[in-house]
Amino acid sequence: xxKVVGKKGDLASLILFISIMTLFLFGDVLVKEVNVPSFxxxxxxxxxxxxxxxxxxxxxxxxxxxxxxxxxxxxMVQKWIPKRPIVALVPAAVVGALLPICECAIIPVVRRLITxxxxxxxxxxxxxxxxxxxxxxxxxxxxxxSANMSIVYGRMGIAFVASLIIGLIVYVIFRNHLPLKxxxxxxxxxxxxxxxxTLTHAVDEFFDVGRYLIIGAFVASFFQVVIHREIxxxxxxxxxxxxxxxxxxxxxxxxxxxxxxxxxxxxxxxxAPASLLAFLIYGxxxxxxxTLMMLAYFRRRFVVIFIGVVTTVVYVCVYIFHFIG
Amino acid sequence: MIRGVLLCGYALLxxxxxxxxxxxxxxxxxxxxxxxxxxxxILLLGSIQIWRKEEDGCCHHCEGGHxxxxxxxxxxxxxxxxxxxxxIGFMFSNYVLDSALAAKRGVQLGGREISEENKQMVEQFLxxxxxxxxxxxxxxxxxxxxxxxxxxxxxxQLKEDxxxxxxxVVNDDKYVxxxxxxxxxxxxxxxxxxxxxxxxxxxxxxAADEFVVARYGLTCCVADATVYGILVKTDQAAKWENDTWVxxxxxxxETTYRERFVPVIIKPSVTVVNAPDQPYVYEY
Numbered sequence: 091x092x093k094v095v096g097k098k099g100d101l102a103s104l105i106l107f108i109s110i111m112t113l114f115l116f117g118d119v120l121v122k123e124v125n126v127p128s129f130x131x132x133x134x135x136x137x138x139x140x141x142x143x144x145x146x147x148x149x150x151x152x153x154x155x156x157x158x159x160x161x162x163x164x165x166m167v168q169k170w171i172p173k174r175p176i177v178a179l180v181p182a183a184v185v186g187a188l189l190p191i192c193e194c195a196i197i198p199v200v201r202r203l204i205t206x207x208x209x210x211x212x213x214x215x216x217x218x219x220x221x222x223x224x225x226x227x228x229x230x231x232x233x234x235x236s237a238n239m240s241i242v243y244g245r246m247g248i249a250f251v252a253s254l255i256i257g258l259i260v261y262v263i264f265r266n267h268l269p270l271k272x273x274x275x276x277x278x279x280x281x282x283x284x285x286x287x288t289l290t291h292a293v294d295e296f297f298d299v300g301r302y303l304i305i306g307a308f309v310a311s312f313f314q315v316v317i318h319r320e321i322x323x324x325x326x327x328x329x330x331x332x333x334x335x336x337x338x339x340x341x342x343x344x345x346x347x348x349x350x351x352x353x354x355x356x357x358x359x360x361x362a363p364a365s366l367l368a369f370l371i372y373g374x375x376x377x378x379x380x381t382l383m384m385l386a387y388f389r390r391r392f393v394v395i396f397i398g399v400v401t402t403v404v405y406v407c408v409y410i411f412h413f414i415g
Numbered sequence: 416m417i418r419g420v421l422l423c424g425y426a427l428l429x430x431x432x433x434x435x436x437x438x439x440x441x442x443x444x445x446x447x448x449x450x451x452x453x454x455x456x457i458l459l460l461g462s463i464q465i466w467r468k469e470e471d472g473c474c475h476h477c478e479g480g481h482x483x484x485x486x487x488x489x490x491x492x493x494x495x496x497x498x499x500x501x502x503i504g505f506m507f508s509n510y511v512l513d514s515a516l517a518a519k520r521g522v523q524l525g526g527r528e529i530s531e532e533n534k535q536m537v538e539q540f541l542x543x544x545x546x547x548x549x550x551x552x553x554x555x556x557x558x559x560x561x562x563x564x565x566x567x568x569x570x571x572q573l574k575e576d577x578x579x580x581x582x583x584v585v586n587d588d589k590y591v592x593x594x595x596x597x598x599x600x601x602x603x604x605x606x607x608x609x610x611x612x613x614x615x616x617x618x619x620x621x622a623a624d625e626f627v628v629a630r631y632g633l634t635c636c637v638a639d640a641t642v643y644g645i646l647v648k649t650d651q652a653a654k655w656e657n658d659t660w661v662x663x664x665x666x667x668x669e670t671t672y673r674e675r676f677v678p679v680i681i682k683p684s685v686t687v688v689n690a691p692d693q694p695y696v697y698e699y
Contacts, residue, residue: 106417113506114431134507139638297493304497311638318519319520
């Protein structure tokens, strides 16, 4: 580590190491005597489960991102992307659909592609489509809603349309800005091998994004335990408030897009289809956990505007669908 | 250095959860390959981090890119949050969700609207059971033709088995689909015997003679846990407290709850059992 920290840093590491080993060996014995309220245990359990589930995928995303950083050049990216900005939206959505990646893994990848010269709006489209239009998510939605195929196709269809509109709006607003936190790139570690460079990047990025993930997961698990689902039922059938409420619910729950269909299915009897669709489309695009992860990578102003755009577009799309369907 | 130690700590946490089998208290078994991958990579990265320190730390010139904290105070602020999950994981990993959370999530009892159409179906069945069954078989065949995938076939097989069976045994690996099927084809299932194991749970508005035998079903992790169960009606209901694990054998019937028809087990014999090794069901 840094020279400034020097010996103190080493000492701290040593202490940390010893405490971790103690916990590893005797952790559960230590707490036998302590009486922890079940509320705290519930929050803790859900918190850790969100993390355990996300960590492998974040690692994958972080690795993919470091590989791109090390092996893909700006010229390659520019060659692949269609010159006309609007035309580039559709292939972006298709790329998003082909990638079987969830929202945790896609953010590091997209931000890296953007630093490599991919236009922002194209990156955004990939970011919002990948977690929904994806074979695994289609399968889980199908099993959860096999009795109601309009939800399954509605989810995929609306997500596709909404992502194109979102990309378009982002293009109009941020045509000439790059809202990344660090655009400057002096990453020429005079390192002997590209492998070491890749691994080093992966660790740095893991810690950058991990901090936000942990905070996000904690807040999400708190909401998970606090919210009494019966309260939602009261306003569930309302056709204007219903979808908005379910979007807010999806936001705070921060579920993985592969699993949210089953949670949505548990609301089938109390919520109108439009509300369920709002939940299923909005949740994977934005939730508390990935808002914080985006803050690790993008400027605050962009994150706020992006959330505003996604929220409006998804709501309007679901509303229109409600009237057509 | 601290990063390296933290990463190794996470690897140890994964290893401990894997060894103790407590990992399935958090996430579903089908995610295990990902966890192995994560354990291996984190351990590798951690070792490299600790070892890299010897080379005079390489990363201070990533200006603007990543912030490596400069003082001990900063380190604590930055890395403190990484310690919390370790604490929880090492100390409380044997906690299993109980009925306290089920009360907030609500239990999936299935059921259907009390509507004219449903009444017609009941009448239809009463008048002409065979014709009705034929009808259902046709419907199933139609679905079969639409979907040829293996999983769907398995589901159809389950449905046929259930329609023929005199006693429905609700197994862990088909827990949710069996309950769903009882719901969908309640008319055909009424009168059959059923065997089911789960924990006792009550909604606030249950009558004194009602409780639910329920399980948590997980799709990815505990965050998406949903409570699935079936209602039990017995005069002795008060004998079993919430969170008691019981095996219930009885007869399937239908009752009304919150203005819906829901399946119910009547004339049950209830035995208290030990909590199963896998308290959750992982079906999808």
